[in-house]
Amino acid sequence: MEFIKRMSIKRAFFLLTVICLLIGGSLGCIGFWGLGLLNQERDISIKMENDTFTYEYQQENTHDLERNSSGIITFLQVVFLVFCIICSIIVADIIFYYKKIKKPVENLLVGANKINNSDLNFSIKSESSDELGKLCIVFEKMRITMQKTIESLWKVAEERKRLNAAFSHDLRNSLTILKGEIAVIQKGISSGLMNDEEILEVFSGVGKNIKRLEKHIAIMSSITDLEAVPCSPQVVNIQTFKRNLESHVQLLVKDTTIKIIFDVEISEKEILFLDQDIFYNIIDNIILNALRYAKTQICLKIRIEEDFLHMSIQDDGVGFSDYIIKKGREAFIRDGEKNGDHFGMGLYICRLFCEKHGGAFYISNNDMGALNEVFINIKEFE
Numbered sequence: 001m002e003f004i005k006r007m008s009i010k011r012a013f014f015l016l017t018v019i020c021l022l023i024g025g026s027l028g029c030i031g032f033w034g035l036g037l038l039n040q041e042r043d044i045s046i047k048m049e050n051d052t053f054t055y056e057y058q059q060e061n062t063h064d065l066e067r068n069s070s071g072i073i074t075f076l077q078v079v080f081l082v083f084c085i086i087c088s089i090i091v092a093d094i095i096f097y098y099k100k101i102k103k104p105v106e107n108l109l110v111g112a113n114k115i116n117n118s119d120l121n122f123s124i125k126s127e128s129s130d131e132l133g134k135l136c137i138v139f140e141k142m143r144i145t146m147q148k149t150i151e152s153l154w155k156v157a158e159e160r161k162r163l164n165a166a167f168s169h170d171l172r173n174s175l176t177i178l179k180g181e182i183a184v185i186q187k188g189i190s191s192g193l194m195n196d197e198e199i200l201e202v203f204s205g206v207g208k209n210i211k212r213l214e215k216h217i218a219i220m221s222s223i224t225d226l227e228a229v230p231c232s233p234q235v236v237n238i239q240t241f242k243r244n245l246e247s248h249v250q251l252l253v254k255d256t257t258i259k260i261i262f263d264v265e266i267s268e269k270e271i272l273f274l275d276q277d278i279f280y281n282i283i284d285n286i287i288l289n290a291l292r293y294a295k296t297q298i299c300l301k302i303r304i305e306e307d308f309l310h311m312s313i314q315d316d317g318v319g320f321s322d323y324i325i326k327k328g329r330e331a332f333i334r335d336g337e338k339n340g341d342h343f344g345m346g347l348y349i350c351r352l353f354c355e356k357h358g359g360a361f362y363i364s365n366n367d368m369g370a371l372n373e374v375f376i377n378i379k380e381f382e
Helices: 002-006 009-041 064-116 131-191 196-222 238-252 276-291 322-327 346-356
Strands: 044-049 052-057 234-236 259-264 272-274 297-305 308-315 360-365 370-377
Touching: 009 064, 064 131, 131 196, 131 238, 131 276, 196 238, 234 238, 238 259, 238 272, 238 276, 276 297, 276 308, 276 346, 276 370, 322 360, 346 360, 346 370
Parallel strands: 259 297
Antiparallel strands: 044 052, 234 272, 297 308, 308 370, 360 370
């Protein structure tokens, strides 16, 4: 019966019907003939004379009861023939159902119920090449398409979640810096310890940070994927870069008891291609994170190693936990912290932005505490 599975539904139904009708009709004819013989034997008497058989038809002398019996047999002949034909059609339908209809329809119903229950983790196999088999193939393709679409929407939702968290995280850092700068100005003016030039310099820093925040808001509002944040390296002046970096970091630790140690060795002959928005975003995340754990000091060391700016930031805190070293550079990792102000995005953003700038980001522990290492490509690249 395997060849039936390979046929189309119409051909299979026609072939099975014809075969069963032929078999049923043959059986009906045999029965019809057999009952006819029985009816004929009732009308014939056999005599034997001188070793010779003599057949005598006794129809004219047949009793009324015998005539009725003959009529019943004739009726049974017709009924039996019709019965065989009907049974053959029923048998053909049963075989057709079990061989061509039952399995694919059950598979489709099971699949439809699973989809209705939001379960797409299944597959439908086509066991024939007929119309229902092709329908099963189309249904399976539809399931795969739905699954990919849902996975895509889930990824978009997760990416939007990461993007919102990163935006909130960076916005909080920027506001922290701005509050620190404003506090410095207020304290300097009220105490009279800052002259006009120093106040203007701090205001200049406030203006730069506001512009950087505005640019960051514009970028984050226009993208749907955190990895789509553009990286636009430009040549930077070494002296200006070193001076701005030191004043920026000093401002971050201004209202703390933590001492910042600078060890920056960059030759003024070096040509740096740097996206300063990305660079300062990395600096802010690492320094503000280190301030949460450092006991007395943070050491910032910068060297140029071939085509990379190598920056290491070391604090004297308790160091990273094993869990953070293993998972900390992924999104939303908080090492069991319950603080709602901490999004678990800082190290993830550092890694992402370093990679966007053609580099890498690593964390580890040593005898002093936690060590953050940043590698940024400072040569012109696409």
